[in-house]
Amino acid sequence: MSAGLFVSFEGIDGSGKSTQARMLHAHLQAGGHDAILTREPGGSPGAEEIRALVLNGAPDRWSPETELLLFTAARRDHLERTVRPALAAGRTVICDRFADSTRMYQGLRGAGLRAQVDALHDLMIGQEPDLTILIDMDASAGLARAVARVAAGGGGEDRFEAFGGDLQAQMRQGFLALAAEFPQRIRVINGARDVDAVAADVQATVAERMG
Ligand code: ADP
Ligand code: TYD
Secondary structure (H helix, E strand, C coil), X not given: CCCCCEEEEECCCCCCHHHHHHHHHHHHHHCCCCEEEEECCCCCHHHHHHHHHHHCCCCCCCCHHHXXXXXXXXXXXXXXXXXXXXXXXCCEEEEECCHHHHHHHHHHHCCXXXXXXXXXXXXXXXXXXXXXXXXXXXXXXXHHHHHHHHHCCCCCCCCCHHHCHHHHHHHHHHHHHHHHHCCCCEEEEECCCCHHHHHHHHHHHHHHHHC
16 A cells, blocks of 8 residues: 655644644545544644643743753654554545744744754654645734634633744744745645635645645
8 A cells, every 4th residue: 555645734823724734634535535634743642742731831831942852752652653654554644733843933942953953853753744835924914813713712722822923923934944945845825815715725736746
């Protein structure tokens, strides 16, 4: 059996990743495709426990280095228990955030930390998605969506959103730079449109990659 396709969604908080990942999953399943929907941090029981540790509490709860280790531990567990078994069974894996989020969020938090992020990734993860969809949009508009979602009770973890708008703007530029660094893998889609228009582009991009 051939390995399944591994698709990740990336972008700043509030850009619409979770919405689009869910819609892609529903679309593929409706077409008779065997696909799973998962997320990081989390996606396996152990990694979900680490998620609770890392996303709740004060912004200075963890140093950038400790945080990097926690996210990497969560990813390793998620890969071992969820992602690799599904890919090996020929299933498509749709993942809401993956290693590019660590490159951005932890890589930008500490001076020179990106080199450590890359070294740890090579040592402990060593796997990239086949396709990464970067949902790109203005940082303040994304933050406003994320804040509105939390206010509506749709997502309680706020440790990262507490880092504020400047960091979100840096993240956006960082993600676009990453897309330029990995042009074969990362496709940029404009997220500042209505949900269905974004979803249509996502579907077309995945269909093209599936051949
Ligand atoms: P992310 O996972 O990137 O943080 P979400 O998918 O959770 O983003 O979306 C954040 C909020 O914005 C949610 O309340 C969601 O319903 C809303 N939203 C998502 N996509 C769009 C869109 N294209 N236009 C307007 N609102 C959107
Ligand atoms: P998520 O629940 O996807 O937040 P949102 O839906 O608001 O985008 O992710 C939670 C936070 O975790 C998000 O602010 C980004 C952060 N994060 C990292 O800092 N490093 C990582 O490796 C991952 C996967 C996420």
